[in-house]
Amino acid sequence: MSSPGAPVRVALLGCGTVGSQVARILVEQAADLRARVGRPLDLVGIATRTVRERPGVDPALLTTDAAALVARPDVDLVVELMGGIHPTLELLTDALAAGKSVVTANKALLAQHGGELFEAAERAGVDIYYEAAVAGAIPIIRPLRESLVGDAVTAVTGIVNGTTNYILDQMHTTGAEYADALADAQALGYAEADPTADVEGHDAAAKAAILASLAFHTRVHLDDVDCEGIAEVGAADIEAAEQIGCVVKLLARCTLSADGTIAVGVHPTLVPATHPLAGVRGAFNAVFVESINAGQLMFMGPGAGGSPTASAVLGDVVTAARNRVRGVAGPGESAYSTPGITDPGRVRSRHHLALVVRDEPGVLARVAAAMAHSGVSIQEVRQVPLPGDGAHARLSITTHVASTADLGAVVAELEASDDVSGRIRVLRVEGE
Template identity: 60%
Template sequence: MMRTRPLKVALLGCGVVGSEVARIMTTHADDLAARIGAPVELAGVAVRRPSKVRAGIDPALITTDATALVKRGDIDVVVEVIGGIEPARTLITTAFEHGASVVSANKALLAEDGATLYEAAAKHGKDLYFEAAVAGAIPLIRPLRESLAGDTVNRVLGIVNGTTNFILDRMDSAGAGYSEALDEATALGYAEADPTADVEGFDAAAKAAILAGIAFHTRVRLDDVHREGITEVTSADLASAKGMGCTVKLLAICERAADGRSVTARVHPAMIPLSHPLASVRGAYNAVFVEAEAAGELMFYGPGAGGAPTASAVLGDLVAVCRNKLNEATGPGESAYTQLPVSPMGDVVTRYHISLDVADKPGVLAQVATVFAEHGVSIDTVRQKGKDGEASLVVVTHRAPDAALSGTVEALRKLDTVRGVASIMRVEGE
């Protein structure tokens, strides 16, 4: 039977995502009520600029006092879509203290200090749901937290930032340079006016921290994630990747060590074979590839950003939290029982593609090969092109620790015959 008293929702933030959440709550009110078992009512909307016209939202609901809103004793669920660390962290913990569960899309806060939020939710017996924090509308957090709860996840490999995927796709498919592709992404609304968080990998790193923590049942913070962006990726890198039957993607990679005693989390550009499912992810789309012991290989694909897709994930969480409220229950909380250490990037083992500018004379290849051998890095293939006393040397290695590669590169830079290290890129997904 339908409960007549509505569940009251406080909305923190009414930008692109928040306004879409409010719109869906209003236009699909009857459907949401039927799915939940009770009506849901928007009881207040906290904003910074109250004078701005917000279509479809009763002006009487607008407030600039977010703290007072979350302290109201009649609020059942707080939806936080303001982002950032503060005041979001304080508002969320205050909401728990005053009896509300929380739905959040705040990847930065969850990656930086998720432990505080989990602990506050558990202390007060409330829900913390955050499907929208990673990969927009793609159902990913809940499958990892619930559907795969009885399995062992060994690896999560994904494209979790649509802006960088669009840029790299345009560089690959249209031959555009980085700056040209970034300008196009900005014009289409895929990139912010300041694209730093996207192109330097900060956005993807926050998502990697969240995914690693859930997948491996251990606490992984943003500082634990090795991060590299795409600003140094060149058209030559894309061309070289094509020559190897690969393409270049910005990947978030979370792995459990083979002995199961540690984990790693990293974000960086990488060459992946065209045969890998992630290679076909085009434009601003996201996709995440999960490898589990019993389930095998799973792939989640779809739009990873935007008001409507992100709002879809928020509303899915809202329905789940409201159902829990009616049943006087809570959903899954933090699972960090393994307490596995996060290994440094130097311990990661993978293959590498290294492009060198060298002198075009006898003996150069032998010198370069000697440096690789001295650092324990085995060479798989070598390609050399020479003209007018200059040459380019492209070396692809077998699998080796990242620390060994770093030592190799530093030694190569000191050779008189090496005029520069043009690019270094990892090779993944084989």
């Protein structure tokens, strides 16, 4: 608890796109923040990789010695926006052990070492807040952590990566190829020069682990998330989705399986146009929550960017500072449940298969028989001649809900048959 009337002193680790905005708001809105906290919020230091002039930032606050800044006895609250795992984990562990509260936007760190940090915060009786770690400005952590804590969440489905949503949206709306849409996203600053973390689904997987941990009151690690990115999504997938009234989205999905385990995955998915997530455009994010009593809820907004993400960070800063002034800690980790993770092969979903087959009598019957042999039921099938090839046709099949393992067996059997040419493209389909 801070001394009566004393300011709450804040150390900032990182002064990039988000960190510089946090520093700016702490200074420009100091009077309002003071009124909301009940004490001044004093920014006493900013750790950066290099000390150089930054617009709106007092150069006297800058230091390259993050460890020394964290260790300062006058620091009450550490805001971490530098990213990475090491030395960030050690810095935050030291801060918590010293009785300092922490605000972070580091989804990769939380997905891999969240348990250690929550335990350190619990031992010290201080806070760790992380609203900005998932979906930027969208308030989703606090609703799951606090607002819905009296309910039973059954599923959380989200578009939690703005880069991939922009790319897929461009492919749908402009007809752009994947490579061109990616280049456009890079030119606009939505995608990094090395977009691997986004397009391979790793960023979304870290966020899925955090969402699943909160929704189901357990610890879900990044390694528990079944992950597939969008690098192989092509124009044929976009066209196939549109033909059945869907759009392709990279979805992070966390669901309670029938056996009580939790299925957590990130996959490019065909989303029916009637689903609320289908209309999420550009670089926006959205999270769709289903629970027993509240029903269906959706949270949508900017998923990235300096000012939107800084808004989420400052919300956590104010909350942690208020708690500091009152001498209390907010809600800690809720991880009383150990349901286990659903085996990826047992995850159930609808699927869409796109394949090229011989255009002759009996082929469709043999395809249907192969699917029935593995217990996969056909919901809808379309067959069109392959342009410029009178001997083959393109087959588009949507299944009823089936396990991933059963679907895999169907694909293996069909690809080994003489009826099918080349590789079968499989995408999941959202909904029953």
